[in-house]
Amino acid sequence: MQETTRLAGLIQERIGDTLARHRQALEPLGRDAEPLLDEALGFLSGGKRFRAQFAALGYRAVRPLDMSARVDGELAAVLDAACALEFFHAAALIHDDVIDRSGTRRGRPAVHRLFAALHRQHDWRGDPEHFGLAGAILLGDLLQSWADELLQNACDALPDRGAAGRARRHFNRMRSEVAVGQYLDVLEEQQSVFAPHTEQLERSTRVLVYKSAKYSVEAPLLIGAALAGADEGQEQSLADFGLPIGVAFQLRDDLLGVFGDEEVTGKPAGDDLAEGKRTVLVTLAREHLPPTQRRIFDDLLGGDLEREQVSILQRTIRESGAVDRVEQMISRNVDRATDALRRAPIRPDSAEMLGRLAERATRRSS
Amino acid sequence: MQETTRLAGLIQERIGDTLARHRQALEPLGRDAEPLLDEALGFLSGGKRFRAQFAALGYRAVRPLDMSARVDGELAAVLDAACALEFFHAAALIHDDVIDRSGTRRGRPAVHRLFAALHRQHDWRGDPEHFGLAGAILLGDLLQSWADELLQNACDALPDRGAAGRARRHFNRMRSEVAVGQYLDVLEEQQSVFAPHTEQLERSTRVLVYKSAKYSVEAPLLIGAALAGADEGQEQSLADFGLPIGVAFQLRDDLLGVFGDEEVTGKPAGDDLAEGKRTVLVTLAREHLPPTQRRIFDDLLGGDLEREQVSILQRTIRESGAVDRVEQMISRNVDRATDALRRAPIRPDSAEMLGRLAERATRRSS
Numbered sequence: 001m002q003e004t005t006r007l008a009g010l011i012q013e014r015i016g017d018t019l020a021r022h023r024q025a026l027e028p029l030g031r032d033a034e035p036l037l038d039e040a041l042g043f044l045s046g047g048k049r050f051r052a053q054f055a056a057l058g059y060r061a062v063r064p065l066d067m068s069a070r071v072d073g074e075l076a077a078v079l080d081a082a083c084a085l086e087f088f089h090a091a092a093l094i095h096d097d098v099i100d101r102s103g104t105r106r107g108r109p110a111v112h113r114l115f116a117a118l119h120r121q122h123d124w125r126g127d128p129e130h131f132g133l134a135g136a137i138l139l140g141d142l143l144q145s146w147a148d149e150l151l152q153n154a155c156d157a158l159p160d161r162g163a164a165g166r167a168r169r170h171f172n173r174m175r176s177e178v179a180v181g182q183y184l185d186v187l188e189e190q191q192s193v194f195a196p197h198t199e200q201l202e203r204s205t206r207v208l209v210y211k212s213a214k215y216s217v218e219a220p221l222l223i224g225a226a227l228a229g230a231d232e233g234q235e236q237s238l239a240d241f242g243l244p245i246g247v248a249f250q251l252r253d254d255l256l257g258v259f260g261d262e263e264v265t266g267k268p269a270g271d272d273l274a275e276g277k278r279t280v281l282v283t284l285a286r287e288h289l290p291p292t293q294r295r296i297f298d299d300l301l302g303g304d305l306e307r308e309q310v311s312i313l314q315r316t317i318r319e320s321g322a323v324d325r326v327e328q329m330i331s332r333n334v335d336r337a338t339d340a341l342r343r344a345p346i347r348p349d350s351a352e353m354l355g356r357l358a359e360r361a362t363r364r365s366s
Numbered sequence: 367m368q369e370t371t372r373l374a375g376l377i378q379e380r381i382g383d384t385l386a387r388h389r390q391a392l393e394p395l396g397r398d399a400e401p402l403l404d405e406a407l408g409f410l411s412g413g414k415r416f417r418a419q420f421a422a423l424g425y426r427a428v429r430p431l432d433m434s435a436r437v438d439g440e441l442a443a444v445l446d447a448a449c450a451l452e453f454f455h456a457a458a459l460i461h462d463d464v465i466d467r468s469g470t471r472r473g474r475p476a477v478h479r480l481f482a483a484l485h486r487q488h489d490w491r492g493d494p495e496h497f498g499l500a501g502a503i504l505l506g507d508l509l510q511s512w513a514d515e516l517l518q519n520a521c522d523a524l525p526d527r528g529a530a531g532r533a534r535r536h537f538n539r540m541r542s543e544v545a546v547g548q549y550l551d552v553l554e555e556q557q558s559v560f561a562p563h564t565e566q567l568e569r570s571t572r573v574l575v576y577k578s579a580k581y582s583v584e585a586p587l588l589i590g591a592a593l594a595g596a597d598e599g600q601e602q603s604l605a606d607f608g609l610p611i612g613v614a615f616q617l618r619d620d621l622l623g624v625f626g627d628e629e630v631t632g633k634p635a636g637d638d639l640a641e642g643k644r645t646v647l648v649t650l651a652r653e654h655l656p657p658t659q660r661r662i663f664d665d666l667l668g669g670d671l672e673r674e675q676v677s678i679l680q681r682t683i684r685e686s687g688a689v690d691r692v693e694q695m696i697s698r699n700v701d702r703a704t705d706a707l708r709r710a711p712i713r714p715d716s717a718e719m720l721g722r723l724a725e726r727a728t729r730r731s732s
Contacts, residue, residue, distance in 0.1 A: 025539070026546055029576055032553055033546045095507060099500040124556035134465040134552045137503060138545050141461060141510065145541040148514045152534055168518055173391070175511040179504050180392055180399045186500045187398055190490035210395055302491075 003353070004053070006067050011052045014071075014079045015044045015086060022146060035118055036139055039111055043090050046106035046266075050249070050361050051089055051220045052082035054242070057354050058224025061346035062234055077157035080150045081167070081227055085220050087147035092178060094140040098133060099186060100275055107266030112136035151223075160229050167226035174219035181211030188278045189302065197287050204283045212253070213246030217361065237344035241354070244333035244340070248362040251330050254281040255323065256365070258314060264366040270310035276302020280329075285322035334362055369719070370419070372433050377418045380437075380445045381410050381452060388512060401484055402505050405477055409456050412472035412632075416615075416727050417455055417586040418448035420608070423720050424590025427712035428600055443523035446516045447533070447593055451586050453513035458544060460506040464499060465552060466641055473632030478502035517589075524593060532592035532601075540585035547577030554644045555668065563653050570649045578619070579612030583727065603710035607720070610699035610706070614728040617696050620647040621689065622731070624680060630732040636676035642668020646695075651688035700728055 023037045059065060059078045069075050096102070097110040104110060109117065115135030119128035151171055155164035185207045194200050221242045222235055230238070256265050257272030258281060272279060282301070286294055297316055300309050317323060337358060341351055389403045425431060425444045435441050462468070463476040470476060475483065481501030485494035517537055521530035551573045560566050587608040591601055622631050623638030624647060638645060648667070652660055663682055666675050683689060703724060707717055 022542065026542060029543070029546050029550065030572065032550055036546060036549055091507075095503050099503060101496075119556060122556075123558075125558040126556050130467075131552065131556055133499075135549065137461050137465060137506075138549045138552075140503075141457075141506075142542060142545045144507065144510055145514075145538065145545070148511075149538045152518075152538075156531065165522065172511065172515045172518075176388065176392060176508060177395070179508045179511070180395050180402060183402055183501065183504045184395065184398055186497065186504075190485060190488075190492050190497055192489075192491040206396065 003067055004357075007053060007056055008049060010067070010071065010075075010079055011049060011056075011082055011086065012045070014076075014083045016041070018083060018087075018146065018150065019044070035115070035135070036142060039114055039135070039139055040090070040143060042108070042114075043094065043106070043111060044086060046108070047086065047089070048364075048366070049086065050216060050357070051085040053357055054217055054220035054354075055082040055085050055224035057350055057357060058221035058226075058230075058238060059228040060224075060350040061221075061238060061344075061354065062225050062228035062230045064347065073157065077154045078224070078227070080157070081154035081223060082220075084147045084150035084154065084171070085223070087143050087150060088175070091140040091143035091147060092182070094136050094143070096182060098136050099182070102267070102271070102275075104267055110136075111139055115139075154227060158227060163226055163229040166230075167223050170219055170222040170226055174215055174223075177210045178215045181207055181209075181215070185211050185277070189276050191278075194278065194283075194286060194298065197283070200278065200283050200286075201280065204278050204280045207278075208247065208250050208254075208280055209243075212250040213243060215246070216249050217246035217358075218242035233345055237340060237346065240340035241337045241344060241358075244337040245358045245361060248330040248333040248337070248358075251280060251326050251333070252362050252364060254279040255326060258282075258317060259323075261365065266366065270305065270314065273301060273310060273313050274303070274305050281317065281322055281326050284325050285317040285320040287322075288320050289316070330362055334358065369433055370723075373419060373422055374415060376433070376437065376441075376445055377415060377422075377448055377452065378411070380442075380449050382407070384449060384453075384512065384516065385410070401481070401501070402508060405480055405501070405505055406456070406509060408474070408480075409460065409472070409477060410452060412474070413452065413455070414730070414732070415452065416582060416723070417451035419723055420583055420586035420720075421448040421451050421590035423716055423723060424587035424592075424596075424604060425594040426590075426716040427587075427604060427710075427720065428591050428594035428596045430713065439523065443520045444590070444593070446523070447520035447589060448586075450513045450516035450520065450537070451589070453509050453516060454541065457506040457509035457513060458548070460502050460509070462548060464502050465548070468633070468637070468641075470633055476502075477505055481505075520593060526595050529593055529595040532596075533589050536585055536588040536592055540581055540589075543576045544581045547573055547575075547581070551577050551643070555642050557644075560644065560649075560652060560664065563649070566644065566649050566652075567646065570644050570646045573644075574613065574616050574620075574646055575609075578616040579609060581612070582615050583612035583724075584608035599711055603706060603712065606706035607703045607710060607724075610703040611724045611727060614696045614699040614703070614724075617646060617692050617699070618728050618730060620645040621692060624648075624683060625689075627731065632732065636671065636680065639667060639676060639679050640669070640671050647683065647688055647692050650691050651683040651686040653688075654686050655682070696728055700724065 019037060019041050026033055056078055065075060065078060071079065093105060094111045097105055098112050102110050103113055112132040116128040116132030119131040155168060158164060188203060188207060195203060218239055221238045225235055225238050258270060260269065262269045286297060289297060300313055341355055344351060385403060385407050392399055422444055431441060431444060437445065459471060460477045463471055464478050468476050469479055478498040482494040482498030485497040521534060524530060554569060554573060561569060584605055587604045588601055591604050624636060626635065628635045652663060655663060666679055704721065707721055710717060
C-alpha cells in the first residue's frame, strides 16, 4: 500500500512538473493563455489514476523498478508513460463531456462549463456556452498532444528501440479505438429504436469493449509492459488478464452510472439514464420487460428526467434482475482475469499488486 | 514544376494508403465507423498542401532526395512527415470550423455539417447539429493521433536519432502554439471593444504569428530540415526565411478572407468579417477611421451580414488604405525572406524551389 501511495504521489508531481514546463514554454504567448494551463492543472489534479497505475504495474510485471529511487532515467520514463495515459484520458473526457453534454466531472463543473463561467465572469461579448465549447475543444487538443509528447519522452529515454516501437503501437491502437468507440456510442444514442435483443447486446458490448474495457486496463498494461521489453507470452497474459478486468471495470461503471452516489462518483445520480446510454446493463434490463413496461422505459430513457423518473428507471432495472446479472458478469470476468494472472509469466510481487488494483477497479463505489 | 506535380501526387497517394491502413485496422469495430473514414478521405483530398510541400522542401534543403525513386526508405519517411502535417492541419481545421461556426471549407460543407446531414438523412433521433459537433470533434481527434503516428513513422524510419528528436520537438512546439494561438484568436472575438491601436495591433500580430505564420511555413520547413539532419545554421536560415513567408502568407489570407472570390477560396466572401476576426488588416483599417465611421464599422463587424453590409465593410477597409499597407507588408516580408534565402547555407536547387513555393503561397488567390 505504501508503494501505491508513493506511485500516486510521483504521478501527481510529474503531472505538475509537465504542466509547469508547458506553462514556461508558452510564456511568449502572453498571460491570456493562462486559463488553459489552469484548467489543465485543475482537471489533472483529480481522477482515480487507474490507467497510470496499470501502466506502471505493466512495466513492473516485466522488470523490477525501484520506486524509492531519485526520479530520473528509468523511473522518469515509466512515470512519463503513466502520465501520458492520464493526459490522454483527460483530453478524451473533456471532449466526451462536450459531446455528452455533461455538466459535471470529478465533482467539479465540466471544462466547457468552466470556460463558459470565465466568459460570464468577464462579461465578454458573444455566447458564453460557445466560448466554453471552444475552450474545451482546444484544451482537449492541447492535452492530447502533450500526452503524445510524454509517451515520446518515455520511449526516447529507454534504450530498447524495439520495445519503444511496440509500446507506441499499443498507444496508437488505443487512441484510434477509443475515438471510434466513442463515435459508436454516440451513434447508438441516435437510434430511435433499440435493435432486437441479440444485436443490441452485441452493439452495447462492442462500445463497452472498445470505448472503455481495452482502453482502461489492457492498453495501459500493454504499454507499460512493452516499454519494459515484455516478450509475446507476457503481453498475451497481461491482455488475458487486462481485458476481462476492463470489462468488469466498465460494467461496474454502468452500475455506478445508474445507481452511484453523487457524493462519491462526482457525477449526478442516474447520469447515464438522462444521457440515454444503451449500456449492457440497460440492454439486459429491457430484455425481460413486458411490452408495455418496456415502452415506458424507452420513452423515459434519454429524456429530461425528474428525480421521481430516475427512481422509476432505477427500480425497473433492479427488478428486471439486470443488476444481479451484471454483478455475475463482473464476478465471472474477475475470475477469468484472476486465473490468467495466476498463470502469467510475470514477476510475482507485481502480480500481487495487479490483483489488488484490479480488485479496487472492479469493486469501487466511485 | 514536374517535381512539384510528382510530389503532390505522392502525397495524395500516401494519404490514401494511410487511410486505407486505418480502415483495415478498424474493421473489427464494424461498418458503422465508416463515415469517419469517408469524411477523413473527403477532407484530405482537398487543400493546397503548402505544409506538406514546405516539409518536403525543408528536407531537400539539407539532403538530396530522389523523388522518382520507389516509395520506400528515405522517400517514404519524408512523405510520412509531410502527410503528418496535412493530417494535423485537417484536424485543426475541422475543430476550427466548429469553433468559428464555419459552414464551408475547401468548397464543401464543413465536417460538422456533413455529420449533421448524415443524421438527417437517416432520420435519427436527437439533434442533428449536436451529432455533427460530436462527429467533427471525434474525427479531429482521430486525425490528430494519426498525424502523430505518421511523424513517428518518419522518425523511426530514419537512422539519425538526434535528428528525429529535433524534428519531434519542432512538431510538438507547433502543436502547442497553434492550439494556444487559436484560443487567443477566439478570445479576441469575445472582447466587447477593441484595445487602443498599438495594443490591438500587437494582439492581432500575436495571433497571426502563432496561429498561422509559424505553423504554416516555419514549422513544416524546420521539421523537414531537422529530419534531414540540418545543423543549427541551416535551421536558423530556414526560420529566417520561413517566418516572414508565413507572415506574408497569413496577411494574404486576411485579404482573401475579406475580398476573396468565393468560387476560388471555397469559403463565403467576407467570411472573416461575419466572424468578427480582429485581423491585422481590420486593425489597420480602423486606425485611421473617423470616430463615427469607426463606430459603424465596429457595430457591423461580427454580425449577421447582408451582402450590402459586406460591401460597405469591404469599401471602408479599402478606402482606409489598409489594403495597400498590408500589400506593402507582404512585399517587405517576402523581400526579407528572399534575402535570408539567398544567404542560406542550403542546397541551391531546393532554394530555388522554395522561392517559387513561397511566391505561390503569398501571391495566391485561394
